[in-house]
Amino acid sequence: MNRRDSLRLFTGAAALAALAPARAFAQAAPPPPAGPFKLPPLGYANDALEPHIDATTMMIHHDRHHQAFITNLNGLVPKWADLATMPVETIMADPSKIPEAVRGPVRNNLGGHFNHTFFWELMTPGGAKEPTGDLKSAIDAMGGLAGVSDKVNAAGLARFGSGWAWLVVNKDKKLDVVSTPNQDTPLELGAKPIIGVDVWEHAYYLKYQNKRADYLKSWWNTVNWDKAGANFKKATA
Numbered sequence: 224m225n226r227r228d229s230l231r232l233f234t235g236a237a238a239l240a241a242l243a244p245a246r247a248f249a250q251a252a253p254p255p256p257a258g259p260f261k262l263p264p265l266g267y268a269n270d271a272l273e274p275h276i277d278a279t280t281m282m283i284h285h286d287r288h289h290q291a292f293i294t295n296l297n298g299l300v301p302k303w304a305d306l307a308t309m310p311v312e313t314i315m316a317d318p319s320k321i322p323e324a325v326r327g328p329v330r331n332n333l334g335g336h337f338n339h340t341f342f343w344e345l346m347t348p349g350g351a352k353e354p355t356g357d358l359k360s361a362i363d364a365m366g367g368l369a370g371v372s373d374k375v376n377a378a379g380l381a382r383f384g385s386g387w388a389w390l391v392v393n394k395d396k397k398l399d400v401v402s403t404p405n406q407d408t409p410l411e412l413g414a415k416p417i418i419g420v421d422v423w424e425h426a427y428y429l430k431y432q433n434k435r436a437d438y439l440k441s442w443w444n445t446v447n448w449d450k451a452g453a454n455f456k457k458a459t460a
């Protein structure tokens with residue numbers, strides 16, 4: 224290409240941009256890298272969990288934090304092809320099977336994708352306000368909902384730095400409370416999650432600042448007990 228041709232191309236592009244600046248601007252944003260991982264949509268509006276979780280936190284948490292895990296995972300697929308085909312649960316149940324060269328980033332980003340997908344589905348603006356059926360019986364046997372939620376909250380408060388607090392069915396098939404650091408999942412403990420709450424600061428800081436205890440207490444109002452019951456049924460099947 225000679226100088227005159229490149230000038231002509233440039234002039235053409237500039238003219239297009241002047242004609243349709245909004246479109247030109249939109250096209251300037253890089254498209255998300257293609258790949259098998261997709262951000263699952265929230266099943267409700269960003270403000271649907273107000274006042275317990277504010278709309279801005281939900282938007283940033285889902286559209287940016289979760290999207291970052293998806294983007295990173297798609298970037299990791301060329302380095303480890305099995306990532307695209309192996310079930311998430313299989314990989315996260317035994318992260319030692321991930322090739323060492325990509326183990327850290329796969330563990331963090333796939334764990335983040337699993338945990339957040341679980342979290343969005345566990346919350347709802349409507350639905351049952353307390354456990355029912357077999358899950359209710361198991362929670363009652365553990366001291367009732369107030370006692371169990373206190374234990375989960377205590378696990379969340381005791382988690383130094385970032386991580387999650389969980390109500391799980393453990394490897395002995397018993398209801399149990401555990402906490403995991405970073406984006407580790409309960410799966411590698413041989414446990415199946417029933418309830419899980421994100422205690423990373425990004426999950427609550429805009430509204431609750433340093434008051435993690437207030438966030439945890441309020442968060443229980445968002446729990447989708449139908450989903451928790453379904454998780455329990457699957458975990459004990």
Ligand code: MN3
Nearest residue numbers: 288421423426
């Ligand atoms: Mn999070």
